[in-house]
Amino acid sequence: MxxxxxxxxxxxxxxxxxxxxxxxxxxxxxxxxxxxVNNLQLRNFTLQYNPDxxxxxxxKHNVYVYQSNLLEIGAVPxxxxxxxxxAVYKKPTKNNIQVQNMILNANQVGSAALSIAxxxxxxxxxxxxxxxxxxxxxxxxxxxxxxxxxxxxxxxGRSGISLYQGNGSAKAxxxxxxxxxxxxxxxxxxxxxxxxxxxxxxxxxxLDGGIDSYGPANNYVYITGNNVSLQKENNKRITDNQKIExxxxxxxxxxxxxxxxxxxxxxHAVYQNDIVTINSPDAISFMTFxxxxxxxxxxxxxxxxxxxxxxxxxxxxxxxxxxRSERWQFGIRHYDSPKYVHD
Numbered sequence: 001m002x003x004x005x006x007x008x009x010x011x012x013x014x015x016x017x018x019x020x021x022x023x024x025x026x027x028x029x030x031x032x033x034x035x036x037v038n039n040l041q042l043r044n045f046t047l048q049y050n051p052d053x054x055x056x057x058x059x060k061h062n063v064y065v066y067q068s069n070l071l072e073i074g075a076v077p078x079x080x081x082x083x084x085x086x087a088v089y090k091k092p093t094k095n096n097i098q099v100q101n102m103i104l105n106a107n108q109v110g111s112a113a114l115s116i117a118x119x120x121x122x123x124x125x126x127x128x129x130x131x132x133x134x135x136x137x138x139x140x141x142x143x144x145x146x147x148x149x150x151x152x153x154x155x156x157g158r159s160g161i162s163l164y165q166g167n168g169s170a171k172a173x174x175x176x177x178x179x180x181x182x183x184x185x186x187x188x189x190x191x192x193x194x195x196x197x198x199x200x201x202x203x204x205x206x207l208d209g210g211i212d213s214y215g216p217a218n219n220y221v222y223i224t225g226n227n228v229s230l231q232k233e234n235n236k237r238i239t240d241n242q243k244i245e246x247x248x249x250x251x252x253x254x255x256x257x258x259x260x261x262x263x264x265x266x267x268h269a270v271y272q273n274d275i276v277t278i279n280s281p282d283a284i285s286f287m288t289f290x291x292x293x294x295x296x297x298x299x300x301x302x303x304x305x306x307x308x309x310x311x312x313x314x315x316x317x318x319x320x321x322x323x324r325s326e327r328w329q330f331g332i333r334h335y336d337s338p339k340y341v342h343d
Contacts, residue, residue: 001028001073003038009045014103014128017045022053025110027072034077034093034118043100047071049109056134056187058194058240059247064134070106073097074117076141090142090166094119102127108157108187111135118142120172125149129156134188136162136212137181144172151179157187159212160228163266166217170268173220181210181228189256190240197248207259207284210276215265215292222270228260229277238282257284265292268302275309 001007009017019026026047028037047070054065074094097119106113110133116122122143129137129151137153140146141164153160160181168174189206196203208214210228213221230236241253260276263269266289276286289300 001026001037001040003036003040005039006041006043007045008041008043012044012101014044014046014101019045019047020050021048021070022050025068025070025072027069028094029072029075034075036093037073037097038095040073040094040096041098041100042071042102043098044102046103046105048103048105049107051107051109053107053109055108056191058190059243062194062198064191066110066133068110069112069115069135070110070132071099071104071114073099073115073122074119074143075115076117090118090144090169092118092120092142092144095121097122099124100126103130104128105130106132108155109133111157112137112139113156114138116140116143116146119144119146121145123147123149124151127151129153129160132156132158134158134191136160136208137184138162139164140167140174142166144169144174146174148174148176149178152182153179153184154182154231155186156181156184158185159208159214160184160210162208162212162214163218163221164214165265168218168220168268170220173222174218176211176221176223176226178225179211179227181226182231184208184210185238185240185256185258187240189238190243193240193244193255194247203255205255205257205284207257207262207288209259209262209288211260211274212262213264213266213269214262216296216298218266218269218298220268221266222272223261223274224270224272225274227275227277229275230258230280236280236282238280241282254282257282259284259288260286261288263287263289263300263303265290265298266300266303267298269300269304271303271305273307 112135113132136159137156244253291299
C-alpha cells in the first residue's frame with residue numbers, strides 16, 4: 001500500500017467485498033526499510049486470512065508457525081524496538097490513515113489483526129476486528145493522533161486493544177472511545193507458558209487487559225465509553241489454563257488471567273464511563289495501574305478514573321502469593337508490593 005491510495009468495497013456493507021490473503025499481510029512495508037506513506041484510506045470491505053492457513057497450537061507446536069499481522073500499517077525497526085525509548089523514534093513515517101467500516105478477520109492466524117506503528121493522524125472507526133492470532137486485535141506503537149472509535153473487537157489472542165509503547169502526546173492525544181471488547185487472552189497465555197517451559201524458566205502470569213497500556217511511555221490517553229466483557233457470562237474459564245492443565249499436568253492452573261483495563265506505564269490518562277463485566281474464575285482485576293520497566297522506566301501518574309460501572313465476578317483469584325500483595329477498592333486493583341507503583 002502506497003501514498004494517496006483509497007481501497008473501497010463495492011457497497012457500504014463490508015461483507016459484500018472480500019480480500020483473502022494466503023501468504024503474508026496487507027502492508028505498507030516493503031521489507032527493504034521503512035517507507036513513508038501518506039493519505040491511505042481503507043473502507044467497506046472484508047480483509048481476512050485464509051482460515052486454512054497454519055495456526056499455532058502450543059499443545060502441538062514448539063515453534064510459532066506464522067507471525068505476520070493481518071493488516072500492517074507502519075513498523076518499528078528492530079534497532080528501535082530493542083533500544084531505550086527516546087522521542088526521536090516517534091518521527092512518523094505514516095500520516096493521515098483511515099480504516100473505517102471494515103471486517104478484519106485474522107481467523108486466529110499470525111499475530112495482530114491490525115497493527116499501527118510510527119504514525120500520526122490515524123482514524124480506526126466502526127470496524128469489526130475479529131479472531132487475531134497470538135497478539136492483539138488492535139495494537140499501536142509510537143503513534144500520535146490516534147482515534148479508535150466504535151469498533152467491535154472480539155476473540156483476541158492477547159489484548160483487545162493494546163497501546164504497546166510510546167503512543168500519544170499533549171498536542172496529539174490518543175482516544176479510545178465507545179468500543180466493545182469481547183473475549184481476550186484467548187491464545188497468547190498458553191504460548192507464553194509453553195515458551196517458558198521450553199526455556200526451562202518458571203512461567204509467570206499473563207494478565208494483559210481487554211483495553212491495555214503495555215507501556216512504557218503512553219501519554220495523554222482518553223479511554224471513554226467502552227464496554228469490556230466476556231461473551232459467555234456463565235463462569236467462563238480461560239481455555240489456555242485448561243490446556244496447560246492437560247499438557248503439563250498442572251492442577252487448577254491460573255497462569256492466564258482476565259484484567260479488564262490495564263494502565264501500565266501510562267500518564268495523563270482519563271478513564272471515564274466505561275463498563276467492565278467479568279464473570280470468570282480466572283478474573284484477576286477490573287483495572288490495574290503499575291509501572292513499566294522495559295528498557296526505560298515510566299510510572300503511572302496523573303490519572304482520572306470516574307463514572308465506572310464495574311461488575312464484580314462471582315469468583316476471585318485466590319492464590320495466596322497474590323492476595324497478600326493486593327487490595328481492592330471500587331473494583332480497582334492496586335499493587336502494594338514495592339515492585340509496583342500505583343496511583
